[in-house]
Amino acid sequence: MMYSKMVENAQKPSEQRLFLMKGKDVLSAYQFNKEELSVVIDTAAYYEKALVEKRRLRNMEGKIMAALFYEPSTRTRLSFETAMHRLGGSVITIAESLKYQTSSMSKGESLHDSITVVDQYVDVLVVRSPINGSAEIAANAAENPVINAGAGAGQHPTQALLDVYTILKEKGTLEGLTVTLLGDLKYGRTVHSLVDFLLLYGCDLIFVSPKELVMPEDITNKLCNKGIKIKETDNLLEAVKDTDVLYVTRIQKERFATVKEYESVKNSYIVDDTIVKKSKEGMLILHPLPRVNEIAVSVDKYPGAAYFRQAANGVPIRMALLSLTTGNVL
Numbered sequence: 569m570m571y572s573k574m575v576e577n578a579q580k581p582s583e584q585r586l587f588l589m590k591g592k593d594v595l596s597a598y599q600f601n602k603e604e605l606s607v608v609i610d611t612a613a614y615y616e617k618a619l620v621e622k623r624r625l626r627n628m629e630g631k632i633m634a635a636l637f638y639e640p641s642t643r644t645r646l647s648f649e650t651a652m653h654r655l656g657g658s659v660i661t662i663a664e665s666l667k668y669q670t671s672s673m674s675k676g677e678s679l680h681d682s683i684t685v686v687d688q689y690v691d692v693l694v695v696r697s698p699i700n701g702s703a704e705i706a707a708n709a710a711e712n713p714v715i716n717a718g719a720g721a722g723q724h725p726t727q728a729l730l731d732v733y734t735i736l737k738e739k740g741t742l743e744g745l746t747v748t749l750l751g752d753l754k755y756g757r758t759v760h761s762l763v764d765f766l767l768l769y770g771c772d773l774i775f776v777s778p779k780e781l782v783m784p785e786d787i788t789n790k791l792c793n794k795g796i797k798i799k800e801t802d803n804l805l806e807a808v809k810d811t812d813v814l815y816v817t818r819i820q821k822e823r824f825a826t827v828k829e830y831e832s833v834k835n836s837y838i839v840d841d842t843i844v845k846k847s848k849e850g851m852l853i854l855h856p857l858p859r860v861n862e863i864a865v866s867v868d869k870y871p872g873a874a875y876f877r878q879a880a881n882g883v884p885i886r887m888a889l890l891s892l893t894t895g896n897v898l
């Protein structure tokens with residue numbers, strides 16, 4: 569685990585800040601104001617410091633988290649489970665794909681009923697589903713906090729929080745940075761959430777994607793209305809010359825209507841040594857993972873290739889979210 573200045577200098581947030589999110593759900597990135605964002609970041613840094621120093625934390629002892637994952641996951645589910653274990657709590661899990669059973673779930677009814685029941689067993693629920701809006705359904709059914717771990721092509725706020733945390737650790741700041749989002753901007757839920765945080769910091773944005781996979785118009789309109797500078801292009805080589813943070817995404821195969829449509833765009837962009845050599849000095853490369861072909865393995869050796877360090881940051885961020893929303897702090 570990388571030990572940054574931010575983690576080294578981490579202080580316990582004040583009592584008042586620690587209870588700012590108590591009882592709240594985490595459904596989207598746009599629900600956050602800068603104060604809430606900063607308390608999540610500060611609490612995560614404080615927890616990471618405890619992890620690095622091998623201090624034993626027990627503030628979730630006796631509490632149970634339900635991980636309800638109706639879509640594939642490696643990092644998100646396992647880092648949530650690890651986070652709960654690191655805080656001394658326990659975990660119950662459903663991990664199954666709804667690919668062939670979407671009929672009842674897509675009506676919302678059975679998700680509502682499952683959540684109503686599981687809510688009575690646990691203290692916090694973490695939900696992933698292929699249906700956009702599923703986190704809201706879960707939150708309506710549950711009295712305990714619900715954390716959205718990815719909902720269809722909609723939002724993935726906890727990933728975006730760890731992305732911001734990673735940029736802050738690696739770059740020291742977000743102010744004044746140019747962030748380039750690359751790949752599947754249409755279906756990629758991580759970028760849909762990330763832009764809401766980049767907006768709070770006033771970053772300049774470059775969107776690079778195939779024409780078929782551009783950022784949805786409602787999102788670009790929202791950003792423009794808030795005065796964010798956006799450049800949309802299909803030329804990656806040009807874009808990286810001005811980029812401080814390159815955020816690469818996987819083409820979201822599972823969201824395409826037909827295999828043919830996916831095949832036509834699947835290898836549109838590959839970040840390789842040539843791209844990295846032409847990029848702005850010190851460019852940070854992020855990816856929520858899993859990677860398919862979007863980043864050549866040879867790029868892993870660059871100091872700015874931070875995607876595996878980024879995945880590690882999921883643990884302290886999710887420790888912060890679990891304890892802040894349930895009010896079991898530090």
Ligand code: NCD
Nearest residue numbers: 643644718727818856857858
């Ligand atoms: C992302 C997701 O599930 O949306 N992965 C993750 O949570 N780390 C990105 C992806 O699957 O491409």
